[in-house]
Amino acid sequence: MDRRDFLRRGLAAGATLALGGCAGREAARGARSLGGRQGIPTPRGQKPLLAVAAKGKPGALTRRAIDALGGIRKFVRSGQVVVIKPNIAWQRPPEQAATTNPEVVATLVRMCREAGAARVIVVEHSVDIPARLVFDIAGMQKAVDAVGGELISAHEQSMYREVKIGGQLLAQEQVIEHILAADLFINVPIAKSHDATKLTLSMKNLMGAIWNRQGWHSSASLSRCIAEFAGAVRPDLVVLDANRILVAGGPKGPGQTRDPQMVIASTDQVAVDAYCTGLFGMKPADIEHITIAASLGIGQADLAQVQIKHA
Amino acid sequence: MRRWATLAGAWLLLFSLVASAAPPLRQVLAGPELAGWPVVKNSYLYAAGDDLTKIYDGGYQVYLRAGVTAAEQQLYQGPQGAVLTVTVHALSTPQATWRYYQQELARASKHGQDLARPPAAQGRGFSYRLQGATYGVLRGRGTVAVASFYGGKQVQPAAQMAKVLGVLAGRLPHPK
Numbered sequence: 001m002d003r004r005d006f007l008r009r010g011l012a013a014g015a016t017l018a019l020g021g022c023a024g025r026e027a028a029r030g031a032r033s034l035g036g037r038q039g040i041p042t043p044r045g046q047k048p049l050l051a052v053a054a055k056g057k058p059g060a061l062t063r064r065a066i067d068a069l070g071g072i073r074k075f076v077r078s079g080q081v082v083v084i085k086p087n088i089a090w091q092r093p094p095e096q097a098a099t100t101n102p103e104v105v106a107t108l109v110r111m112c113r114e115a116g117a118a119r120v121i122v123v124e125h126s127v128d129i130p131a132r133l134v135f136d137i138a139g140m141q142k143a144v145d146a147v148g149g150e151l152i153s154a155h156e157q158s159m160y161r162e163v164k165i166g167g168q169l170l171a172q173e174q175v176i177e178h179i180l181a182a183d184l185f186i187n188v189p190i191a192k193s194h195d196a197t198k199l200t201l202s203m204k205n206l207m208g209a210i211w212n213r214q215g216w217h218s219s220a221s222l223s224r225c226i227a228e229f230a231g232a233v234r235p236d237l238v239v240l241d242a243n244r245i246l247v248a249g250g251p252k253g254p255g256q257t258r259d260p261q262m263v264i265a266s267t268d269q270v271a272v273d274a275y276c277t278g279l280f281g282m283k284p285a286d287i288e289h290i291t292i293a294a295s296l297g298i299g300q301a302d303l304a305q306v307q308i309k310h311a
Numbered sequence: 312m313r314r315w316a317t318l319a320g321a322w323l324l325l326f327s328l329v330a331s332a333a334p335p336l337r338q339v340l341a342g343p344e345l346a347g348w349p350v351v352k353n354s355y356l357y358a359a360g361d362d363l364t365k366i367y368d369g370g371y372q373v374y375l376r377a378g379v380t381a382a383e384q385q386l387y388q389g390p391q392g393a394v395l396t397v398t399v400h401a402l403s404t405p406q407a408t409w410r411y412y413q414q415e416l417a418r419a420s421k422h423g424q425d426l427a428r429p430p431a432a433q434g435r436g437f438s439y440r441l442q443g444a445t446y447g448v449l450r451g452r453g454t455v456a457v458a459s460f461y462g463g464k465q466v467q468p469a470a471q472m473a474k475v476l477g478v479l480a481g482r483l484p485h486p487k
Contacts, residue, residue, distance in 0.1 A: 089368065091396060093461055096442045127368040130353050133394060137462040196369040214364050251370050254441050256422060
């Protein structure tokens with residue numbers, strides 16, 4: 001090898017390394033986008049903020065809870081696309097508390113529009129079908145239409161994109177594309193009892209964002225699936241409806257209900273779920289998927305480490 | 312001759328066993344309408360075993376534990392946005408059928424209002440109201456049907472549910 005060959009090979013190797021490095025970074029960037037959503041992390045050294053609005057009408061409570069977090073403009077920028085995922089799984093009227101209160105969702109849509117959102121999409125993969133009928137009976141269609149939102153049923157597999165989860169049980173999952181592509185993703189569950197997981201709160205509500213729910217039910221651990229998914233597709237904001245909660249007979253009901261008249265909001269989904277266990281006389285440790293999520297570092301389940309602000 | 316008699320006896324026994332079995336679920340909700348309510352297009356669901364998640368999602372294990380082996384569901388459209396939902400459950404044993412029915416009755420007695428036993432249900436069904444909806448339950452041989460009215464501008468009257476239970480009573484064989 002002469003000096004010229006050495007230089008040529010050296011340059012080629014350098015170029016390969018440089019390109020390889022770039023390609024690696026591109027791949028990593030691609031992998032991040034395939035990995036779902038990152039949410040809004042709590043700043044290092046700070047406790048997550050949890051807003052609790054109580055006593056009032058669902059719409060007013062929703063506003064108070066968001067205002068306590070700093071206002072909707074802290075989250076929504078002009079021209080953005082916002083996606084809201086309530087629980088509209090069941091063909092049930094709102095008073096049965098099996099679905100998110102439509103006033104909570106409508107208020108959020110209105111607030112996002114007021115903050116300049118270009119589009120506010122409300123999306124659900126309902127269990128009961130046909131979805132349009134489910135949305136009507138749950139009172140959601142009328143509520144969302146009235147405030148300029150778009151209510152979309154995710155019942156076509158083409159509406160989903162595969163996302164890398166990289167968990168122990170979940171390697172990948174097909175997730176509603178609208179959620180992945182949104183500038184802001186808000187999870188808006190209702191608090192209720194659940195036969196399989198004791199409670200369904202915010203993390204469990206994300207099951208309505210995937211195509212194949214049955215895969216989780218037949219897996220080794222439904223709770224682990226819930227936690228792993230919640231870590232990979234994180235909402236930017238959680239607004240939990242606890243105006244009326246289903247304390248028995250969930251998830252579908254009908255069953256016994258109670259009226260705490262509360263809306264709880266935070267960017268930390270684990271903190272929301274941990275707090276809401278108290279509505280049912282439970283502790284965070286009673287719910288397996290909360291414990292797993294906390295152990296995976298997805299959020300804060302220790303309420304002593306959460307800054308709770310009563311609005 | 313004795314062989315023929317034995318064969319005929321066995322055939323009769325088999326026939327009577329088949330005749331006493333619960334009807335195939337798909338036949339119970341067959342037809343374009345129920346008590347004058349037309350079917351909602353694409354709303355039919357049938358599921359068995361773990362596939363009951365299709366109807367009950369995470370709550371399906373309650374039904375499995377209660378002895379439900381399969382279920383079918385059909386929606387019907389009524390006036391002014393009202394919807395009638397009928398779910399027919401197939402149960403593993405007569406005891407499971409009885410227990411399931413009693414559980415529904417206990418729930419109606421504890422939480423419901425206006426509990427009634429319409430004559431059209433032939434002594435094996437009841438209706439009640441709960442949280443803005445009207446429900447009806449009917450017991451058949453190896454089956455329990457649960458009907459409910461949702462939506463619409465007003466709660467559907469109990470008389471309407473009695474009519475639905477009457478039609479279902481004609482389709483689900485009497486348990487005894």
